[in-house]
Structure formats: C-alpha cells, structure tokens
Amino acid sequence: MSTSKTIIGSVSAPAEQEVNRTSRVMTANMKAFLIFLGILLGVGLAWELAVKVKMMSPLIPAPSLILANGFELIRNPFYIKGMNDVGIGMHLLSSIGRVMIGFLMAAVVAVPLGFLIGMSEVLSKAIDPFIQVLRPVSPLAWLPIGLALFQDAENTAVFVIFISSVWPILLNAIFGVRNIPMTYLNVARTLEASRWMIVSKVYLPATFPQIVTGLRISLGVAWVVIIAAEMLVGGRGIGYFVWNEWNNLNIANIIVCIVLIGLVGIVLDRLLSLVEKRVKYES
Structure with missing residues (x-):
C-alpha cells in the first residue's frame, strides 16, 4: 500500500510542478500586459494633454486625432478609385509583394551559393x-x-530588396556549412555515402536551422528597406504613401502608417519564428 502511494506521489509531482509553472507564466504574462496598457494609456494621456496646452509643435497631432484617422484608413483599406487614389491596404499589399519577390529571389540565389562557398575552404x-x-x-x-540598370521603379525596388536580403542568408548558410561537426561527415564517409547523399542527408539537415535564422533576419531587413526605397522611387506602396502624407503635412496618417508597418513586421517575423522553432534541435 505504501509502495503504491509512493508511485502515485512520484507521478503526480511532475504534473503538479507543470501546473504551477504554467500558472506562474500566465500570471507573469498578465502582469506584463497590464503594465503595457498602463504605459500606453499614460503616454497617450500625457501626449493628449501636451497637445491641448500647445506644448508641442502644431504639426504634431493629438492621439485622439490619430485614432480617428486610423479608423478612417482601415475602415475601407482596399478601395481603388484611380491610379494614385487607393486604400492603405493596397499600398501594404504592393509593398509586401515587392518584399516577397526580392526576398525569395535572394533565398534562391544565396542558399545554394552559401553551400558551395561553405563546402570549399x-x-x-x-x-x-x-x-x-x-x-x-x-x-x-x-x-x-x-x-x-532597369530604368523602372518597380524592378529597382525589387533589386534593392534582393541586395539587402541576400547577405544575411548567404552568411548564415556559409556559417552553417562551415560549422558542421566533422563526426557527421566522417560517419557518412565511413558508410561510403555518395556526394549527393552527404549533401542531402548531412549538410542540409545540419545547416537548415542556421539557414532559417538567416531567412528570418533577411525578411526583417527587407521590410525595413522597402519603406525607404519606395519613398525614393515612388509608385504604389506604403513608403510612397508615407512620403505623400508628409507632403500633405498629414502627420496623423503617418503615425498610423508607422503602427501598421510595425504590425506587419511583427507578423512576418513571427511566421518565420515558428518555422525556426520547428527546425531547431538541441545539441
């Protein structure tokens, strides 16, 4: 009887510890969220008051005006009324499209090139x-x-994204290949594996986590760069929209765009973060 109680106690202890750990994490997350809300509300109220008493530049809008403008922008984000009269959602889609094209082109070039360079000292x-x-x-x-080279704004923006995206992917691919443990390669050679088998069964799985890390860094850089590139080359895109709003001295819309740019950046980063967690392994 005492033996069975001991077994039950040893089994339930880890489960109880897991419940306690989950409870602590949830409590910490709730506290962090409340602190975040407090900071946001405090800064917002101080900002609103500073604008009301004219302590800030007349160009700086109050948070209430920013919220109103933000609601107007996202209420109908995908309308098209003319060549230059489109919703903010269309500008975001154009920017994301350019980023994806340049980013994927960089990945297609940098990953195999990184393998070739990394495999040869x-x-x-x-x-x-x-x-x-x-x-x-x-x-x-x-x-x-x-x-x-291209004499075209669209292709130029994609070219700039390609150039900015290629280096993190290339360097991480080279680093991953150069740092594969020699034990893995020696075992493969002992088993008389072919060159293709070594690449597909040793090099690729061992370097994949490093490559995904490079892809994640590269995508973040690409999203930062496209905003500035679109300000210069013009055309449809969130960078062009921000510059156009500055020309109209509409700072409220610019701040709304800054928030949207940050949110899109978070989403893109989290998507590759999930992939990164799936492919990482503990040594």
Whole structure:
C-alpha cells in the first residue's frame, strides 16, 4: 500500500510542478500586459494633454486625432478609385509583394551559393573579401544602380530588396556549412555515402536551422528597406504613401502608417519564428 502511494506521489509531482509553472507564466504574462496598457494609456494621456496646452509643435497631432484617422484608413483599406487614389491596404499589399519577390529571389540565389562557398575552404577565403566589402554598403546606395540598370521603379525596388536580403542568408548558410561537426561527415564517409547523399542527408539537415535564422533576419531587413526605397522611387506602396502624407503635412496618417508597418513586421517575423522553432534541435 505504501509502495503504491509512493508511485502515485512520484507521478503526480511532475504534473503538479507543470501546473504551477504554467500558472506562474500566465500570471507573469498578465502582469506584463497590464503594465503595457498602463504605459500606453499614460503616454497617450500625457501626449493628449501636451497637445491641448500647445506644448508641442502644431504639426504634431493629438492621439485622439490619430485614432480617428486610423479608423478612417482601415475602415475601407482596399478601395481603388484611380491610379494614385487607393486604400492603405493596397499600398501594404504592393509593398509586401515587392518584399516577397526580392526576398525569395535572394533565398534562391544565396542558399545554394552559401553551400558551395561553405563546402570549399579555398572558395570561402576567395569570396570573403567581396562579401566583407559589399555587405556593409547601405541598400539605398544601390538604388541609383538599379535605376540605371532597369530604368523602372518597380524592378529597382525589387533589386534593392534582393541586395539587402541576400547577405544575411548567404552568411548564415556559409556559417552553417562551415560549422558542421566533422563526426557527421566522417560517419557518412565511413558508410561510403555518395556526394549527393552527404549533401542531402548531412549538410542540409545540419545547416537548415542556421539557414532559417538567416531567412528570418533577411525578411526583417527587407521590410525595413522597402519603406525607404519606395519613398525614393515612388509608385504604389506604403513608403510612397508615407512620403505623400508628409507632403500633405498629414502627420496623423503617418503615425498610423508607422503602427501598421510595425504590425506587419511583427507578423512576418513571427511566421518565420515558428518555422525556426520547428527546425531547431538541441545539441
């Protein structure tokens, strides 16, 4: 009888610990959310008061006006009334489309190229100076080159996204290949695996977590860059919309756009974060 009680107690203890841990996490999350709301409301009220008593520039809108403008913008975000008269949702879709095209092109180029460079020590050392020189260059410095090459705003924006996206993916792919434990490769060679088998069964699974990390960083960089690129090349897009609103001195709409840009960035990052968690493994 005492033995069965001991077994039951040993089984229930971990379950009780898990419940307590989940409860602590939920409590911490609730506290964090309440603090977040408090900060948001406090800053909003202070901002509103500062505008009312004219402590800020006349260009700076009150939070109440920003909320009103935001409601108007998202109430009907996908309308099209003319070439330059479209809803903010259409501008966001245009920007996301450009980012996806440039990002996917960069991934298609950088992943296999990273494998080739990483698998050869000589090639890695030969290519490294080019990477180190070109990687720190601001993506917007490539914008005139893109305009000269394509003479088209749409293709130039995609080109800038490609250039900005390629480096994180390439570097992470090279790093992942170069840091595969030699034990894995020695076992594969001992089993007389073919070159293709080593690449597909050893290199790719071992480097995939590092590649996904590079993709996540790259997508974040691409989303940041597209805003500035669209301000310069014009056309439909959220960056163009922000610049156009500045020309109209509509700061309230600009702030709404900033929030929307941040929210879209969070969604894109979280999507790749989920993939990253799925492919990571504990060593």
